[in-house]
Amino acid sequence: MSGIATIARAASAIAIAAEVRAGRVSAQALCAAAFARIDALGPQRSGFTRLLRRRALLRAAEVDARVAAGGDPGPLAGVPFGAADMFDVIGEVTTLGSAARIAAPFSARDARAITLLEGAGAVLIGTQAIDEIGYGFVTMNARTGTVPNPWDETRVAGGACGGAAVAVARGLVPFSLAFDTNGSLRVPAALCGVIGLKPTHGDMPQAGCFPLVESLDVVGVLARDLDDVALLRDILREGRADRPAAEAPLRYGRLASWFDSNIAEEMRAPLNKAWSALGRISFELAHAEVARAAASVIIAAEAASLHRAALEADPLAFEPAVRDRLLAGLILPADDYLRAQRFRNWIRTALADRFGLCDVLFTPAAPGFAPTIADPVMQFNGAPIPARSHLGIYTQPISLIGLPALVLPLAGDFAMPLGIQLIAAPGQEATLFAAARDLVARGVCAVPGVVEEG
């Protein structure tokens, strides 16, 4: 493998940018290498739905010109990245992976997050596959196809941001811009063996990211390197002051009851091992099942309202699984939506005292290995249920409560990746980073190398 190919494939964003800033690698060569690998894999295996070749190569040429002139293009100089197909890209249709959006207008500007990343020198190379309108946990899309898990292509990648996670797991890009409503980036991070940051609601700029559920949506990132994730957050927060991390040694607590039920056999022993390493303290999150139910009610009502015009125009433009969920949400009584919102604010306040007792809570990020594409179900209370709507059983309550979370792969020789979800108090992302570094240093967690291409 050539030097450029090795750098493009396995290096962190920070390392790639260092090479570009030093003039040892060109941004245009990095883009060309990424496009060649994506072309060889094809849209589903790469996770990319649309390549922005002309835009990317022009942008990369600007970065190279700045380096040649002795300037500094920024901390992400020449780093290629992708964005889930929920983010506006100027001159393109934000398709949301939906046939219902084919005739939508072209975007007049880039999403704010894309502008900030490119302002730091990064190069957007394409958009990435999602479940239709971001509503699902499997990235099985009737229009753009099913994105297979790179570790076992008979299994799902997870969703809704499956394309973004796959592109990172394969080393096509060192990071992807993604979103999280209810686990949209955390579930695929867990199933594909990458890092996923879902920050506090409002931490990263939402402008230009098409909503699914306005009261839950957040912008986040997927990457393989913790320092990359921290840098990306700094850039996306536009220099706003941050709260310091909790003091070491960090106090960990495992969430029990709801978060200890329905764990698949392959997850149980590794999770217990991590728990032992972190002190075997557990906490109850009372009413987690109500939190999950409230999240489901809020999502159904808000998503249906957002897509009402398209449903009126042609309900058959949506794939059946999404259309039927939206139509059900459309006839939900307003009283039930408001009850769910009321519960949401109540449990946020009720949970606040937990973080006086510990700094970081943890749960599985998903029940176990990725379900198969042929039979995408999982076990729930002893019965098989669709993975499309249930893989987020451990992420949904955390979204409802509005807590930041970071998914990190567990260390070990497993047949497939297994992910742990670290959770902190609102605004305590720095504590999440400190915890993630601590877990890596202790050997509890480790990000696997990029997937070898067959």
Place this chain on the structure above:
Amino acid sequence: MDHAPQRPDAQSVARRLAEAGLEVPAEVLDGVVRNLNVLDAHVATVRGFGLDPRSASALRFRP
């Protein structure tokens, strides 16, 4: 008078959608009924919590 909630069926879902201003093909109704049953289970869980409306705001979206 019996106020027990009624299970949705294709006919009641078609009527509710029409009242909401949506005409949908008959072939989609069974799927909507299945999803509405799931949603109704979530609604029952939330209703069962019985939170006093004065205990929390329903309209505050940020922490």
